[in-house]
Amino acid sequence: MALTAVxxxxxxxxxxxxxxWWVRNLSIVIGGGLLLAALAMAVFAxxxxxxxxxxxxxxxxxRPPSEQFWFGTDxxxxxxxxxxxxxxxxxxxxxxxxxxxxxxxxxxxxLVAGFxxxxxxxxxxxxxxxxxxxxxxxxxxxxxxxxxSLENVILAIAIAEIPRVTRLVRGVVLSLxxxxxxxxxxxxxxxxxxxxxxxxxxxxxxxxxxxxTYICASAIITEAxxxxxxxxxxxxxxxxxxxxxxxxxxxQIRPYLILFPAVFLSLTVLAINMLGDGLxxxxxxxLARRL
Amino acid sequence: MFAFVVxxxxxxxxxxxxxxxxxxxxxxxxxxxxxxxxxGDLATVEDIEKVRRTLGLDQPFFxxxxxxxxxxxxxxxxxxxxxxxxxxxxxxxxxxxxxxLAVVTLIxxxxxxxxxxxxxxxxxxxxxxxxxxxxxxxGFSVPVFVLGxxxxxxxxxxxxxxxxxxxxxxxxxxxxxxxxLILPAAALGTxxxxxxxxxxxxxxxxxxxxxxxxxxxAKGLRTDKVLLGHALKNAAVPIVTVIGIGVALxxxxxxxxESVFAIPGLGRMxxxxxxxxxxxxxxxxxxxxxxxxxLINLLVDLSYTLFDxxxxx
Numbered sequence: 382m383a384l385t386a387v388x389x390x391x392x393x394x395x396x397x398x399x400x401x402w403w404v405r406n407l408s409i410v411i412g413g414g415l416l417l418a419a420l421a422m423a424v425f426a427x428x429x430x431x432x433x434x435x436x437x438x439x440x441x442x443x444r445p446p447s448e449q450f451w452f453g454t455d456x457x458x459x460x461x462x463x464x465x466x467x468x469x470x471x472x473x474x475x476x477x478x479x480x481x482x483x484x485x486x487x488x489x490x491x492l493v494a495g496f497x498x499x500x501x502x503x504x505x506x507x508x509x510x511x512x513x514x515x516x517x518x519x520x521x522x523x524x525x526x527x528x529x530s531l532e533n534v535i536l537a538i539a540i541a542e543i544p545r546v547t548r549l550v551r552g553v554v555l556s557l558x559x560x561x562x563x564x565x566x567x568x569x570x571x572x573x574x575x576x577x578x579x580x581x582x583x584x585x586x587x588x589x590x591x592x593x594t595y596i597c598a599s600a601i602i603t604e605a606x607x608x609x610x611x612x613x614x615x616x617x618x619x620x621x622x623x624x625x626x627x628x629x630x631x632x633q634i635r636p637y638l639i640l641f642p643a644v645f646l647s648l649t650v651l652a653i654n655m656l657g658d659g660l661x662x663x664x665x666x667x668l669a670r671r672l
Numbered sequence: 673m674f675a676f677v678v679x680x681x682x683x684x685x686x687x688x689x690x691x692x693x694x695x696x697x698x699x700x701x702x703x704x705x706x707x708x709x710x711x712g713d714l715a716t717v718e719d720i721e722k723v724r725r726t727l728g729l730d731q732p733f734f735x736x737x738x739x740x741x742x743x744x745x746x747x748x749x750x751x752x753x754x755x756x757x758x759x760x761x762x763x764x765x766x767x768x769x770x771x772x773l774a775v776v777t778l779i780x781x782x783x784x785x786x787x788x789x790x791x792x793x794x795x796x797x798x799x800x801x802x803x804x805x806x807x808x809x810x811g812f813s814v815p816v817f818v819l820g821x822x823x824x825x826x827x828x829x830x831x832x833x834x835x836x837x838x839x840x841x842x843x844x845x846x847x848x849x850x851x852x853l854i855l856p857a858a859a860l861g862t863x864x865x866x867x868x869x870x871x872x873x874x875x876x877x878x879x880x881x882x883x884x885x886x887x888x889x890a891k892g893l894r895t896d897k898v899l900l901g902h903a904l905k906n907a908a909v910p911i912v913t914v915i916g917i918g919v920a921l922x923x924x925x926x927x928x929x930e931s932v933f934a935i936p937g938l939g940r941m942x943x944x945x946x947x948x949x950x951x952x953x954x955x956x957x958x959x960x961x962x963x964x965x966x967l968i969n970l971l972v973d974l975s976y977t978l979f980d981x982x983x984x985x
Contacts, residue, residue, distance in 0.1 A: 511694070513690075514691060514965075515920040515923040515962070517923075518923065521946060525949065526698060598813070602815045606816075606927075606928050609817055609928065612946045625821075629821070650813040651813035
């Protein structure tokens with residue numbers, strides 16, 4: 382911190398004082414705020430003036446947005462507002478679970494690969510092979526094999542993300558192993574498990590937190606893509622991808638059927654990406670202002 | 673150099689091996705008994721057993737994997753369950769639309785993204801830089817099908833400038849062909865532009881801080897020559913690398929884009945195959961896309977020597 386403070390000193394002196402933290406981390410504040418709002422919407426969905434998102438009502442088909450139906454009704458008379466609000470549940474749940482699962486498994490794989498040459502040789506070949514299959518296609522292939530359910534969607538997307546986390550962690554481990562403090566620990570006979578726990582693990586947390594937010598964002602998009610092409614969650618669960626997929630046939634006459642879920646989907650992913658960018662800049666000052 | 677090419681080629685063999693093993697497992701573990709399907713509705717248990725033996729389906733996993741792999745190497749990707757046609761024939765029928773879309777998008781994305789990245793790095797901190805960075809975050813956040821519908825709504829329905837959906841072969845004229853591809857390429861290319869522009873900016877910022885760029889500026893070399901001749905040339909390796917890696921985004925996006933714009937390509941075929949559970953087609957398409965992806969990144973690796981003579985293999 383001392384070094385960066387010296388570099389930043391002239392500018393700070395010109396401005397008179399250091400800008401407040403929320404200005405310096407504007408993207409964390411905006412991204413985090415939007416994400417919290419989306420989370421609140423998912424958690425409190427039943428109390429936000431919604432009705433049963435799956436309730437059919439043939440006499441109320443294709444009502445345009447109005448005071449009673451904020452986002453209109455779809456071809457089966459379902460309330461689009463309620464469906465969009467409930468859709469946040471599936472999307473966010475998939476996003477967070479995939480991020481947790483991929484980071485958890487990738488962390489273990491990466492640590493083991495970084496410390497065991499034989500495991501490394503085999504595991505990284507498998508990971509290279511999985512990475513050669515574009516992530517969306519890999520998830521599609523896995524979903525084609527199983528039946529549509531929440532767990533399967535989470536697993537399919539997570540498997541496609543694990544290789545990238547493994548590579549990241551392995552890279553961190555390999556570079557840390559060359560550091561004097563790790564060499565000193567090895568030389569003084571510290572056990573491998575203790576070295577991993579004490580010296581390696583804490584240094585993987587910052588890049589992993591950033592990576593987790595990006596995985597969460599891309600998992601939400603992948604889930605929407607899977608639902609959109611009919612290989613995702615069953616139609617009985619409203620998700621933003623499902624709502625868009627069902628509305629696409631009537632897109633030219635009823636664009637609002639797609640517009641509302643699309644805006645919520647994009648804003649949520651945008652929020653998570655902004656949070657990720659902000660965290661990266663805050664946690665890794667060397668990379669800040671570059672990428 | 674030659675030794676490197678051979679080594680690099682050999683290194684792709686285990687990668688493609690893992691891909692092949694994965695794709696084969698897909699069919700092996702797929703629900704349903706192919707022998708029962710082929711034998712038909714009226715077959716007895718003995719008939720099914722006979723079909724199983726003649727097709728070699730009673731063999732152990734790795735024997736079947738070997739047989740399957742040998743057929744693939746000879747260009748036999750199996751037969752579609754739904755249509756009964758060879759998968760390679762079906763891919764051949766659909767490949768033109770997909771390749772057209774991918775190539776047009778790739779060219780469009782590189783032509784837009786690299787200058788944007790160079791400008792952003794040159795005027796770092798200025799309004800162009802900010803605009804490019806904001807665009808990049810949006811590009812990563814708006815899913816390709818959402819963009820597709822937005823573009824259709826704005827430019828095809830409201831403004832009526834461009835056709836809504838469909839595909840025209842390049843044999844029917846270049847302009848009709850391109851007209852149909854403008855909207856899909858813009859939708860598919862946005863995330864790719866975001867990726868390439870960000871990497872170009874980062875790589876250029878690195879290079880622009882080098883001593884030789886300061887020297888070039890100090891001796892009064894024209895700005896465009898410094899930016900393109902000195903800086904961009906030295907920033908080329910990471911940019912070309914990210915273009916190669918980004919092809920994965922392009923391939924994943926093709927599947928969705930073709931559905932949105934009703935383009936009769938491999939992506940549409942894959943989606944239809946998933947809905948019908950036509951596993952041989954899914955296998956064939958994944959195998960082919962992965963092969964193309966690995967091949968492109970191999971070419972990217974080999975291209976490094978062109979951009980940076982210091983890299984010698």
